[in-house]
Amino acid sequence: MSLTFSVIKKDSSSAARLGRLVTGHGVVETPAFMPVGTQGSVKGMSPRDLEEIGCQIILANTYHLYLRPGVETIGELGGLHRFIGWERPILTDSGGFQVFSLGALREITEEGVHFQSHLDGSSHLLTPEKVMQIQGTLGSDIAMVLDECIPHPAGREYVSESTERTVRWAERSLAAPRRGDQAVFGIIQGGMYEDLREECARKLTPLPFDGFAVGGLGVGEGEATLHSIGEFTAKLLPDERPRYLMGVGRPEDLIFAARCGYDLFDCVLPTRNARRGTLFTFQGKLSIKRAEFARDPRPVDPSCECYCCRHFSRAYLRHLYMAGEILAAQLHSMHNLHFYHRLMESLRQAILEDRLQELITEFRSQNSEFSRGDDSGY
Amino acid sequence: MSLTFSVIKKDSSSAARLGRLVTGHGVVETPAFMPVGTQGSVKGMSPRDLEEIGCQIILANTYHLYLRPGVETIGELGGLHRFIGWERPILTDSGGFQVFSLGALREITEEGVHFQSHLDGSSHLLTPEKVMQIQGTLGSDIAMVLDECIPHPAGREYVSESTERTVRWAERSLAAPRRGDQAVFGIIQGGMYEDLREECARKLTPLPFDGFAVGGLGVGEGEATLHSIGEFTAKLLPDERPRYLMGVGRPEDLIFAARCGYDLFDCVLPTRNARRGTLFTFQGKLSIKRAEFARDPRPVDPSCECYCCRHFSRAYLRHLYMAGEILAAQLHSMHNLHFYHRLMESLRQAILEDRLQELITEFRSQNSEFSRGDDSGY
Numbered sequence: 001m002s003l004t005f006s007v008i009k010k011d012s013s014s015a016a017r018l019g020r021l022v023t024g025h026g027v028v029e030t031p032a033f034m035p036v037g038t039q040g041s042v043k044g045m046s047p048r049d050l051e052e053i054g055c056q057i058i059l060a061n062t063y064h065l066y067l068r069p070g071v072e073t074i075g076e077l078g079g080l081h082r083f084i085g086w087e088r089p090i091l092t093d094s095g096g097f098q099v100f101s102l103g104a105l106r107e108i109t110e111e112g113v114h115f116q117s118h119l120d121g122s123s124h125l126l127t128p129e130k131v132m133q134i135q136g137t138l139g140s141d142i143a144m145v146l147d148e149c150i151p152h153p154a155g156r157e158y159v160s161e162s163t164e165r166t167v168r169w170a171e172r173s174l175a176a177p178r179r180g181d182q183a184v185f186g187i188i189q190g191g192m193y194e195d196l197r198e199e200c201a202r203k204l205t206p207l208p209f210d211g212f213a214v215g216g217l218g219v220g221e222g223e224a225t226l227h228s229i230g231e232f233t234a235k236l237l238p239d240e241r242p243r244y245l246m247g248v249g250r251p252e253d254l255i256f257a258a259r260c261g262y263d264l265f266d267c268v269l270p271t272r273n274a275r276r277g278t279l280f281t282f283q284g285k286l287s288i289k290r291a292e293f294a295r296d297p298r299p300v301d302p303s304c305e306c307y308c309c310r311h312f313s314r315a316y317l318r319h320l321y322m323a324g325e326i327l328a329a330q331l332h333s334m335h336n337l338h339f340y341h342r343l344m345e346s347l348r349q350a351i352l353e354d355r356l357q358e359l360i361t362e363f364r365s366q367n368s369e370f371s372r373g374d375d376s377g378y
Numbered sequence: 379m380s381l382t383f384s385v386i387k388k389d390s391s392s393a394a395r396l397g398r399l400v401t402g403h404g405v406v407e408t409p410a411f412m413p414v415g416t417q418g419s420v421k422g423m424s425p426r427d428l429e430e431i432g433c434q435i436i437l438a439n440t441y442h443l444y445l446r447p448g449v450e451t452i453g454e455l456g457g458l459h460r461f462i463g464w465e466r467p468i469l470t471d472s473g474g475f476q477v478f479s480l481g482a483l484r485e486i487t488e489e490g491v492h493f494q495s496h497l498d499g500s501s502h503l504l505t506p507e508k509v510m511q512i513q514g515t516l517g518s519d520i521a522m523v524l525d526e527c528i529p530h531p532a533g534r535e536y537v538s539e540s541t542e543r544t545v546r547w548a549e550r551s552l553a554a555p556r557r558g559d560q561a562v563f564g565i566i567q568g569g570m571y572e573d574l575r576e577e578c579a580r581k582l583t584p585l586p587f588d589g590f591a592v593g594g595l596g597v598g599e600g601e602a603t604l605h606s607i608g609e610f611t612a613k614l615l616p617d618e619r620p621r622y623l624m625g626v627g628r629p630e631d632l633i634f635a636a637r638c639g640y641d642l643f644d645c646v647l648p649t650r651n652a653r654r655g656t657l658f659t660f661q662g663k664l665s666i667k668r669a670e671f672a673r674d675p676r677p678v679d680p681s682c683e684c685y686c687c688r689h690f691s692r693a694y695l696r697h698l699y700m701a702g703e704i705l706a707a708q709l710h711s712m713h714n715l716h717f718y719h720r721l722m723e724s725l726r727q728a729i730l731e732d733r734l735q736e737l738i739t740e741f742r743s744q745n746s747e748f749s750r751g752d753d754s755g756y
Binding site for chain 1: 417418419421422423424425426442446447451454455456461462463672673675685689690691693694696697698700701703704705707708
């Protein structure tokens with residue numbers, strides 16, 4: 001078996017669950033956040049930095065690695081884990097999201113997606129089969145099928161046709177040859193149309209995927225729609241398999257989505273914000289460049305135990321940021337990812353102790369960001 | 379006493395010596411290399427990264443810190459050690475080198491140097507007294523006097539006048555009020571004129587400085603002159619006080635200079651080269667961007683025990699570098715500084731065991747770079 005998933009505990013106040021995902025490279029306790037290592041590196045973080053903050057699994061982008069350094073190179077060097085020096089689980093995306101973001105540089109046919117490299121303009125074709133083959137060579141623990149991440153807004157007819165093609169591609173992906181030690185997740189699309197989400201789930205969930213992802217959210221639809229479609233779609237997915245909400249990652253969204261029963265998350269937000277000087281705390285976000293921090297001797301978050309907060313003041317971090325020092329990106333990324341992992345750890349612990357609602361009330365009392373959006377959502 | 383220095387062992391084949399510098403923030407075994415933390419951060423390295431590679435002391439630049447974040451800020455936050463989270467010794471330069479590099483933006487008078495900030499064009503005056511005061515507030519373990527780092531080439535008359543002024547400034551620096559726990563080093567100038575170097579040393583060495591630096595070398599004079607003036611000047615300095623060769627730092631220069639009896643070194647070379655993808659090994663330098671490394675599974679240096687060499691292949695490092703990942707700068711800096719510290723450790727061990735000449739012969743047999751320049755030098 002390439003992957004086993006078990007639900008350890010269900011929350012009594014919501015659809016949240018504590019889960020355990022076992023892969024060939026180790027265990028992932030869920031709900032879990034996956035830092036994004038686009039080009040085979042979580043920006044600003046070494047593998048040991050990731051281990052230190054308790055990172056259980058990372059995501060890597062097939063599109064970027066396929067173009068550079070090339071999948072044959074990674075295969076020859078013993079696969080992605082060995083290439084990047086990361087021994088814990090890896091999930092690879094299908095490359096679809098990046099390819100579809102190329103706009104004019106790509107063309108979709110039934111066969112797959114023709115596109116031109118953003119690096120050198122070279123022409124490529126990604127098909128569902130090829131994407132499985134690439135991920136097989138990378139040797140990730142979890143592979144994703146090729147899908148179309150539909151832009152927002154999109155008309156019903158386009159969404160319907162695209163989603164049907166995504167379903168056909170999913171079937172082709174399962175039929176493609178693949179290695180026995182790699183799990184494959186199907187992806188539910190359907191845009192912001194509940195009936196199309198339902199239709200997609202109805203067709204995909206009977207198939208022998210190891211888990212299901214929900215894609216096409218967090219694409220500019222706004223929080224209310226994100227939450228309503230996210231919650232609606234979660235309910236369409238089988239209880240006994242892991243659920244992955246793709247690319248959605250504000251802390252408040254993670255809390256909402258965990259309550260919907262999602263198990264896995266990824267987002268560039270913590271690392272991208274870090275490089276831009278925006279730091280997460282349970283009291284809210286903090287923009288380190290603000291003049292008020294110039295002589296502030298306190299750590300970013302006095303309750304935080306990350307290396308950054310244990311050793312450095314806001315004043316020093318602001319100085320590093322203003323001076324353009326690499327260390328700012330390193331320390332900020334460390335702190336933000338530590339925050340995300342601590343948040344997920346809190347959620348898991350609360351589910352275990354059946355006090356998730358209590359925890360969320362606590363979060364909301366500390367920070368109004370956690371109570372934004374559709375109030376009924378929490 | 380602000381600093382004690384003792385010579386533990388003298389080499390029988392050269393003027394090299396094994397020394398022990400004791401400061402309020404700990405011991406520095408010499409010969410020692412000081413990584414440069416220009417703006418209060420050794421680029422790409424956290425304090426714990428520095429500790430891990432065995433870094434004993436770092437250098438920070440008074441000019442940069444004075445302009446940003448400002449010396450009052452650092453003072454208010456408990457001094458430089460606390461501000462940057464580094465508990466081991468720090469040497470601060472006087473700011474002179476940076477100010478004199480400003481060219482048209484500065485004017486020298488007997489009083490000091492008037493200059494305009496490279497950051498915002500604001501006007502400033504650095505005097506010998508002010509520079510001591512600034513370094514007092516920073517609280518470094520070793521402060522440097524304000525001097526003029528004379529550009530090369532320079533006519534004899536200019537060098538003579540400038541050096542005489544440097545001597546007067548050195549006397550003013552000693553007369554200025556200063557904290558009791560901070561050592562002060564005088565700086566020998568004199569350009570490429572042996573008699574002016576001699577004159578400068580004759581005037582400064584009787585003064586109660588805690589150590590002496592040799593400045594104005596490594597400014598484009600070429601290896602032969604660097605080595606001959608460096609060696610000549612070292613002999614003018616008292617045996618019982620530490621000798622610091624400022625800003626000179628190719629590995630072959632460090633070996634040469636250690637044999638001349640220098641104890642301390644600093645240079646941006648290992649970190650700057652790291653960011654540009656040039657990596658040091660005992661077999662010679664390696665430019666990681668070369669195509670030959672694209673599928674090279676070996677570490678940068680198989681004999682190196684740094685974090686980078688223990689975990690990552692040349693192929694991965696090349697990929698990180700080509701992809702512009704921050705991690706490239708981090709890992710490369712770690713490796714290069716580890717190389718420098720290992721080199722210094724080897725020199726110290728060889729002096730202790732009286733086999734320095736043997737070690738250098740070994741280096742030269744591994745790497746022709748170590749035998750460049752004036753052959754008699756080694």
